[in-house]
Amino acid sequence: KNEVEQSPQNLTAQEGEFITINCSYSVGISALHWLQQHPGGGIVSLFMLSSGKKKHGRLIATINIQEKHSSLHITASHPRDSAVYICAARRTPGNQFYFGTGTSLTVIP
Amino acid sequence: ETGVTQSPTHLIKTRGQQVTLRCSSQSGHNTVSWYQQALGQGPQFIFQYYREEENGRGNFPPRFSGLQFPNYSSELNVNALELDDSALYLCASSQWDRITGELFFGEGSRLTVL
Numbered sequence: 095k096n097e098v099e100q101s102p103q104n105l106t107a108q109e110g111e112f113i114t115i116n117c118s119y120s121v122g123i124s125a126l127h128w129l130q131q132h133p134g135g136g137i138v139s140l141f142m143l144s145s146g147k148k149k150h151g152r153l154i155a156t157i158n159i160q161e162k163h164s165s166l167h168i169t170a171s172h173p174r175d176s177a178v179y180i181c182a183a184r185r186t187p188g189n190q191f192y193f194g195t196g197t198s199l200t201v202i203p
Numbered sequence: 204e205t206g207v208t209q210s211p212t213h214l215i216k217t218r219g220q221q222v223t224l225r226c227s228s229q230s231g232h233n234t235v236s237w238y239q240q241a242l243g244q245g246p247q248f249i250f251q252y253y254r255e256e257e258n259g260r261g262n263f264p265p266r267f268s269g270l271q272f273p274n275y276s277s278e279l280n281v282n283a284l285e286l287d288d289s290a291l292y293l294c295a296s297s298q299w300d301r302i303t304g305e306l307f308f309g310e311g312s313r314l315t316v317l
Binding site for chain 2: 127129134136137138139144180182187189190191192193194195196
C-alpha cells in the first residue's frame with residue numbers, strides 16, 4: 095500500500111465543471127503539497143498546507159489532519175487546467191516526501 | 204519561472220557508467236531535494252539536503268549520492284548506472300523552517316541509460 099493515495103487516476107470534465115481531486119495519506123506529516131505537472135515535465139507548486147484551507151484564484155485546497163485527507167478543487171474548469179495534479183506529503187519525523195501517482199485531468203471545451 | 208535551474212536537460216549514458224546532475228536553487232533557499240520520475244509515474248523522493256547535510260532519504264541504494272555546496276546548489280551522483288535508472292530527475296528548492304516551505308521545481312534532467 096502506498097503512503098499517499100490519489101483518486102481519481104484520470105478525470106475528464108467539460109469546461110465550466112467543478113472538479114475535485116482527493117488525496118489520502120497514511121503517515122504523519124508536517125505538510126502536504128499540491129503540485130501541477132504539464133507535459134514535458136515542469137512541475138509547479140500550487141499549495142502547501144499544514145491545516146485548514148487555502149484558495150488561489152479558482153483553486154481551493156483543503157486538508158483534514160484527523161482524517162489524513164486532502165482535496166484539491168477547481169471551480170469553473172478551463173481547458174488550460176488540463177495537466178497532471180500530484181499530492182505530496184512531507185513525513186514527520188524523517189523529512190521524506192511521499193508522492194501520489196497523480197491525477198491526469200483533461201478539460202474539454 | 205521558478206529560479207531553479209538544472210543541467211544537463213538531457214543526457215544518454217550506458218550501463219555501468221556514472222552520471223552527475225546539477226541543480227541551482229532559488230535565491231534565498233537553503234534546502235534542495237531530488238526526485239526520480241519514471242515515465243507515467245509520480246515522482247519518487249531520493250533525498251534532501253539542508254545546510255550541506257543529507258536530512259531525509261527515500262528508498263534508493265547508496266549508489267545514489269549527493270552533495271550540497273555552501274551556495275546551496277546541489278549535485279546528484281549515480282554510480283554503476285542500470286537501465287531502470289532511465290527517468291526524469293527533478294530537483295526542488297525550498298526555504299527550510301521548523302515546519303516546511305513551498306517547493307520550487309526545476310525543469311528536470313532526462314537521463315536515458317542504454
